[in-house]
Amino acid sequence: MKPDNKKADPGALNAYHAYLLDGLLQVAPQIDAVLSPAGRARIAQARQLCLGPLADALEGANTGDMFTAPLPQVPGIWALLHDYLGVPRTGFSQPLMLAHGKYDRDVPYLTTLLYAAGLAVRGEPVMFRHYPVDHRGTLDAATADGVRFVQARLEGSNSAGIDALDEATRIEQLLEQAR
Template identity: 45%
Template sequence: MRISKLALLLAATATMGLAPTVTANAQPGGPGTVLGAEPLSAAATLPGSAWAERLIYRSTTVGDAPTTTSAAVYFPAGQAPEGGWPVIAWAHGTVGLADDCAYSVAGPAAVQRDWAYLGTWLREGYAVVAADYAGLGGPGEHPYLNGVVEAHNVVDAVRAATSRYDELSTEWVVVGQSQGGGAAVFTARYATEFGPELDYRGAVGTGVPAYIEDVAQFVGPGMPPVAISSHLAAYVLYILHGLRTTFPDLDIDGLLTDSGRTWLDRATTLCIGPLSEELAAAKPSIGGFFSRPLSTVPDLHGLLTRYMGLPESGYDRPMFLGHGLYDTDVITPETLRYAALLTATGEPVTVRTYPTDHDGAVNASLADSIPFVRALFG
């Protein structure tokens, strides 16, 4: 009888007291069903985790279509407390669109930042479940910034992990940065609805992109050729791909110049780092991507809002938003406007700002988010 490498790894780690107990999945075939598991690559293994695994599980993508996706699961050191390790569902920031960019394959784009951040949560006594999002590391295309899809993927990752390991509690919070900050906000809005059998407690989002739909509607060939960061140009290309994936009838390619189509093709094959480097070298203008304005699409603002507009009401658990005042990766005034709206309308939100940039806010926020999350778990 042949024994898989995974089985050998599980047996070896179990003899050292590190491997969690694997249990049968409770919902065969449905969202959150575990289809398989495998060891994580070194690049995707969080330093300090006592044990880690890559889960392959069922979830949904655009139009609630079933799909297969993946997640990384990290366990802290020591004996699990009674009831199991509480779960931090990590919603990662932008890594790219290609399968080899997936978090559970290549690890984070911002390695030092993310490992320091997630390592802190491990030391605080939480297990970490990091969903890849549909189309990353699995079949199909990744609908970048499609918040409802990302919320399903995050909830289903928690469902898969908690059904597989006895050492995990069903008590969980979602924590995310940048693209994952938006995913965390969407998850906060829909967590109870999408995962009623789980014990969702609340959310933390940093570097959250808000009201992009209000700005994106003005993108087109008439944009002035002002210098922008290569990261922002990459985000525009990723958003175009997300729109094309979410609304295939839009004919996004028909809005673009030859240059725009070439760059969009490159964006589907390169992770965020290499794509940003190529854009920095070539210095294309955003306006040069377009043959006609994005606003010529019928009901453009409505489409953009349904695709990535952050929910403005309906939050049933506390949410923490942390933001760097020098953040230029997202439109900071719009994020602060969103936070102010939630506060003014009585949503259960706590807002803190920090004198730092997009990356700096992640770890700067821990001074406030750790006690916030600790209180959520009582």
């Protein structure tokens, strides 16, 4: 996210940038110092519009126009981003199911697969499932697996049906396929 990024981005990506920056501004108002008038205007739109209309409004825009200076010029930005966007890598006391659409253009499939692999390597109780759908289709595609997962927990299974070795093997195979 810097001003020299002049590539046109898909509208949904621009919308996510605006939502993300709005959230960051809530915890770190100093980010405003590097926002351009266009950046402030997009954030104002993000406060009013749902994803579809915002994505349509921002189609073809470029992220660089949101800034007057590189985001890393904000003091403490890396720690802020880590705290704000970071996800836990250890310490799960309950099983975790991650479901992802393999054709997701909003959240890259490989990002979630690598996160699941990291959890499995650390011995965290993770179940990763992928589906031949995009971002919007994942919830419907994952419903049956999700219901089984929750049902196992409600029936008292501490593992929710997760076999750590089977899951690690499955995730390893998915990583090989993703190469």
